[in-house]
Amino acid sequence: MINSILDTDLYKFTTSYAYIKLFPYAIGTFGFTDRDETSYTEEFLEELKEAIKQLAQIRLKPDELEYMTGHCRFLPRVYWEWLSSFRFQPEKVAVYLDSDRHLHIEVTDYLYKATLYEVPILAIVSEKLNESLGRVANMDQVIQRLSDKVKLSNQHHLSFSEFGTRRRFSAEVQDRVIEYLTHQALYCTGTSNCYFAMKYDIKPMGTHPHEWFMFHGAQFGYIHANYMALENWVNVYDGDLGTALADTYTTDAFLNNLSRKQAKLFDGVRCDSGNEYEFTDRLIARYQEFGIDPTTKTIIFSNALDFDKALDIQRHCANRIRCAFGIGTNLTNDTGFKPLNIVMKLTRCKMNANQEWRECVKLSDDAGKHLGSTAEVQACLYDLRLVPLTIKNALPTTSIG
Template identity: 75%
Template sequence: MMIHTILDTDLYKFTTSYAYIKLFPNAMGTFSFKDRDETAYTDKFLKSLREVVVSLAQVALTTEELEYMASHCRFLPRVYWEWLSSFRFQPDKVKIYLDEDCHLNIEVTDYLYKATLYEVPLLAIVSEIKNQTLGNIADMDDIICKLSEKVTLSNEHQLSFSEFGTRRRFSFDVQDKVIGYLKQTSQYCTGTSNCHFAMKYGMKPMGTHPHEWFMFHGAQFGYKHANYMALENWVNVYDGDLGIALSDTYTSKVFLNNLSRKQAKLFDGVRCDSGNEFEFADQLVARYRELGIDSTTKIIVFSNALDFGKALDIQEYCRGRIRCAFGIGTNLTNDTGYKPSNIVMKLTQCKMNINQVWRECVKLSDDEGKHIGSEAEVQACLYDLKIAIND
């Protein structure tokens, strides 16, 4: 099995799942897979993927895991972990096929508090099976050698980072060895987004909320109100905990224009997951200044396809103006000499209850070519937010 435990996923899948349970328990959604490289997959790959997905039905939260998560995540009530111990993945909810161009299609539809839990495990499985079917073999000596250089740079420059690499890892074993090495050698690795490895290595589980939370609010309440309502509802659930706000679901410019003084003061900082990091730092510092907030008390978490060299440049740029930290994923868990998969699963449709009509979900990235949604709905969103097509 490539997913050894239900905790072999990102923390924010659980925090988002609980938020749906608390505020939108009847909401339903569909998560859809996208390979941005438009890879042609094989029947052999498809067969292996289906077999592993069937095996997910055996994955369950253990008593030991329940006790660990209940004691280490004070922001999630014990009742959530007790519910999770009864949760089982349902392989029949996962539709998998290759289209006529051999592009991989995966869809999961369920109540959102359950559907959200499929995303990260499925992406990790796809990445690992792809490497297996291509005959790619990880050279651990080479991986650790490169990792050693990254850790040395981090230690020398006091560069704080978290490991965010589950969804596009080379394999479970590679991620395991990478995190084990970080635990032994890194002075400034603040934790990992993977709850299983956080438990195994005694590290802090890291994460807050994903794009889907904002996409759901945009589809249900309108794009103009999505950022504000998504943050307000997050506060309604977590009361100030998990205070890093994601900025780029409908472009960072729209987010910053809508950011209220209350939210800017209440949230510890903002995560930058697309676009130009240096420009975003300037814009966020300026927005805090407009709102009368000392930006040096706030933090930006950068997480967009980073390596350690770029992270160091960003840290130097932010020095003295705003604190910064880094979520580094693929560069840690899939720096193997092979091209990593560029894959995502995003919320593509949702409805507030079983009787409502489906509403399409949209994401407008700060990176060109990464908008998610049908062309018609993306255009409607751009129009609604008064964003020029080439902005």
């Protein structure tokens, strides 16, 4: 199921290193959310706990260390040497079902370690649920669907990366999909999964996640979170990994915070929620306000895409701004069964053990996808001047999303 510590997304390692460099004493909690509110069984819960226990056996192997050192120049060898001593600690993972049989998972640790749990746990939940329900992927059908997508990409010069580890049907399905892409897809630029990048000698892809911005929002305030998160990313990576994530606190807040220096320095922006066409038009206009030629910049679209929609977006961007696509579930979980809609996000953090916990929230350009308590989400929206604050909407209730 998870047989290598590299069986995760590259951005988990880049973010882990950024925490080590700038916030080595910061502590955080990651919490699991099933947006479909799936009901799980006790049998599934026990199988999941056992699978998480097995993570303790995983370590970075010598050949993996050499591969990552040679293929990720932006991460120093000392990081990979530290990672070779890292071990997952299943006792830090709290897993249980509530009275409605909804699944809860929490991990608390120093952030440079806690961040490494997210992707493996999500992949395990997805694969274990499919196993428990007796679902078996028909690989002939999976490859046939994939063949049609690759033909479309090849025909229209549609550049994309495989981003499907977190919600994959299984490790085997993802393996077969990437193997096919490696041999047949002319415009597949790489994969976010470091293990499969190594196995198939393709480029590992990724930059930074929402959690980086959520941490900055909780610690330094929502108004300046986007700006400070990007500045600190540059402080660590000096211009490498230059795709800025736009939607942690909505595109409105991102574009308002974006400085001319950052707009020039970052190679482009990732659009992970909202209306892609409106986002494109607004970002182009913002670049033009700064006197920047939009055709020198790239938008990475990654919001639950399929290839038909990606092609339509590409046509909208044509001759106006560069574009590429990160496609996940549509590649690694297009099996005929409904994929889980699950995430694992940073829910609270503190700068060191002596500080108080601060709640983390994530807004979204998609309705219903805000994460955090109602009171904190409303406070965030108010700080960013996205809604007026009233006594009624400031009352703390349950999580939104």
